[in-house]
Amino acid sequence: xxxxxxxxxxxxxxxxxxxxxxxxxxxxxxxxxxxxxxxxxxxxxxxxxxxxxxxxxxxxxxxxxxxxxxxxxxxxxxxxxxxxxxxxxxxxxxxxxxxxxxxxxxxxxxxxxxxxxxxxxxxxxxxxxxxxxxxxxxxxxxxxxxxxxxxxxxxxxxxxxxxxxxxxxxxxxxxxxxxxxxxxxxxxxxxxxxxxxxxxxxxxxxxxxxxxxxxxxxxxxxxxxxxxxxxxxxxxxxxxxxxxxxxxxxxxxxxxxxxxxxxxxxxxxxxxxxxxxxxxxxxxxxxxxxxxxxxxxxxxxxxxxxxxxxxxxxxxxxxxxxxxxxxxxxxxxxxxxxxxxxxxxxxxxxxxxxxxxxxxxxxxxxxxxxxxxxxxxxxxxxxxxxxxxxxx
Numbered sequence: 108x109x110x111x112x113x114x115x116x117x118x119x120x121x122x123x124x125x126x127x128x129x130x131x132x133x134x135x136x137x138x139x140x141x142x143x144x145x146x147x148x149x150x151x152x153x154x155x156x157x158x159x160x161x162x163x164x165x166x167x168x169x170x171x172x173x174x175x176x177x178x179x180x181x182x183x184x185x186x187x188x189x190x191x192x193x194x195x196x197x198x199x200x201x202x203x204x205x206x207x208x209x210x211x212x213x214x215x216x217x218x219x220x221x222x223x224x225x226x227x228x229x230x231x232x233x234x235x236x237x238x239x240x241x242x243x244x245x246x247x248x249x250x251x252x253x254x255x256x257x258x259x260x261x262x263x264x265x266x267x268x269x270x271x272x273x274x275x276x277x278x279x280x281x282x283x284x285x286x287x288x289x290x291x292x293x294x295x296x297x298x299x300x301x302x303x304x305x306x307x308x309x310x311x312x313x314x315x316x317x318x319x320x321x322x323x324x325x326x327x328x329x330x331x332x333x334x335x336x337x338x339x340x341x342x343x344x345x346x347x348x349x350x351x352x353x354x355x356x357x358x359x360x361x362x363x364x365x366x367x368x369x370x371x372x373x374x375x376x377x378x379x380x381x382x383x384x385x386x387x388x389x390x391x392x393x394x395x396x397x398x399x400x401x402x403x404x405x406x407x408x409x410x411x412x413x414x415x416x417x418x419x420x421x422x423x424x425x426x427x428x429x430x431x432x433x434x435x436x437x438x439x440x441x442x443x444x445x446x447x448x449x450x451x452x453x454x455x456x457x458x459x460x461x462x463x464x465x466x467x468x469x470x471x472x473x474x475x476x477x478x479x480x481x482x483x484x485x486x487x488x489x490x491x492x493x494x495x496x497x498x499x
Contacts, residue, residue, distance in 0.1 A: 117496075118488035119149070122222075123165065124176075126214025127479035128266040128414040128452070131174035132165050132489070133218045136191075139177065145496070147202045150175055152491045154195040161197050165489060168197055170410055174211050175202075180224050185244060186237035187225045190215045194373070196408050206316050206373040207240045207284070209417015213274050213479035216247030217256035221483060227254050241284040241316070246277040258482050265388070265453025266414035271480030278421045279475045281315045285374065289314060289470065291358040295431030299353050301346070310432040311354050314425040314475070315418035317375035319354035320433045321347075323404065330381025330402035333389060333451050334411035337404060344409050351377050376419050377406040380437045388453050389413060399449035401427070401437040415450040420457050420477055423448060428461035429470055444474060 122133040132153060140146040151157075154173055155164020166173045175193040183189070192208050195201070216234035219225045225234055229251045236245040250257035250272040260272035282289050291313050300306045310320040323330035326343060337343065352367035354375050361370035380403050383396035405412040405419045412419070424446045426434035438446065444460045460474040 115493055116490045117493055118490050119153070121153075121487070121489050122218060122483055123485040124214040124218060124481060124483055125267070126212070126481040127210030127264065127417055128171060129174055129208060129210035130167065130172045130484070131176055131208075131211050131214070133176045133178060133214065135222065136177050136179035136189075148496060149491060150193060150202050151195055151200065152496075153489050156195045156197065156200055159198045166195060166197060169413075170194070170196060170408055171210075171413060173197060174208055176211050176215055176218070178215055178218060178222075178224065181235075181237050183237055186235045188215065188219045188234065189237045189239055191239045199408075201372070203373050204240055205371055206376075207238045207243075207418055209276070209278075209315060209419070209421060209477070210479060212236065212238065212245055212417065213247065213276055214481040215245075216249040216274060217481045217483070220249060220251060220256045227251055229254075241281065243281040243284055243315075245281065248275040248277070250274070256481070260480070262478060262480055264478075264480060265450070265455060267480060271482065273478045274481060275476060275478050276417070277476045278315050279472050281421065281475075282425070282472070283313050284315055285317050285360065286313045286358050289425065290429070291317065295429060295435075296433060297357070299350055299357070301349050301353070307350065308433065309350065309354065310426055310434060311358055311375065312422045312426045312429075312432070312434075313358070315421035316416075317358060317360070318378050318419055318422040318426075319351060319375045320378045320380055320423075320426065321350060322433055322437070323379040323381040323402070326379065328379060328381075328404075329384065330379060330404060331384050331386035332404060332411075333387075334413055337406065337411040338409075344406075347377050347406055348409065351375060373407060376416060376422070378419055378423060379404045379406070380423075380434055382437050383439060383449065386449070389451050392453065394449060394454060398447065399454050400439050400443075400447045401434065402449045404451070411451065414452040415448055415455050417477060417479070420448055420455055421475060424457045424459035425461070425470075425472065425475060428459060428472075430463070
């Protein structure tokens with residue numbers, strides 16, 4: 108205890124889960140402060156935000172391990188649980204709530220089942236999830252055995268060792284997640300003019316999360332580059348920063364593109380796309396172009412994703428079915444009911460089937476989703492320094 112008799116640390120119940128290709132800390136909303144400064148301070152201390160290694164917290168020094176899910180039973184008639192996603196990027200001293208994470212969202216169903224927040228049905232429990240960040244409904248179809256989320260199975264995803272039980276995520280209700288429109292500008296492509304006068308063609312889509320798509324070749328890239336090559340290319344990152352910021356202003360996520368990093372640091376996600384080509388994964392495996400429909404490299408917070416963001420995959424898949432988009436131009440077999448995305452860790456297969464509705468009514472998605480695996484890693488209490496903290 109300190110000189111005032113107050114304990115120097117306090118503990119908060121939490122669960123650490125690997126969900127898809129991400130890992131995060133999951134909380135019951137009742138166990139943490141309500142939205143506001145106290146919650147943000149708690150989450151930053153839990154993750155150890157001020158250090159690049161996040162050595163004094165549960166964060167793992169990478170964006171894919173700096174994530175948080177806050178879950179509670181829903182009061183909505185169309186949802187079983189409410190889920191708030193947060194990320195605490197290393198060294199940034201900030202909690203960002205503006206987007207959703209598709210990988211972390213795949214852990215929400217299993218977490219809710221194991222925590223007794225939803226009625227369990229075997230062999231599959233359907234969990235309707237209201238994502239508070241985007242105000243959209245996600246639906247998870249979770250395998251169950253003996254009243255708990257099943258772990259063992261034969262489903263494999265690139266970027267995760269071994270296999271597990273397949274969790275099917277339905278994202279059909281996430282169209283227009285932040286802007287209310289699949290194509291926020293109404294166009295399949297737009298031209299963005301940068302400060303140096305260079306004009307570059309992009310597609311801006313908004314499904315699951317807004318994304319801005321650019322041809323890799325227009326940036327002098329092949330699309331086969333790995334994260335290290337992209338992360339060390341400062342000139343490329345500066346260009347992508349400006350493209351992202353100007354796209355954010357274009358679709359109303361910020362008033363001034365120069366303030367985008369403060370106003371909307373996560374969105375839109377940036378995705379470089381290219382035609383299929385051979386490359387080597389992060390684990391050294393050779394990938395044949397015949398195994399994919401297009402290449403994608405997703406960049407957020409100035410870092411290339413080691414695999415593919417779940418929400419990014421949904422927006423990519425949705426755009427692949429809209430004639431004229433840059434994604435549609437790169438995808439080699441858009442008539443199929445799946446899209447195979449070549450990313451740094453391998454090939455991700457997502458489900459997508461769409462119909463173009465006549466008379467200008469747009470596109471209808473009969474299928475839009477992906478499969479993940481998830482697993483509880485730890486359940487217990489995280490200890491947080493008390494100094495300057497008031498829990499309420």
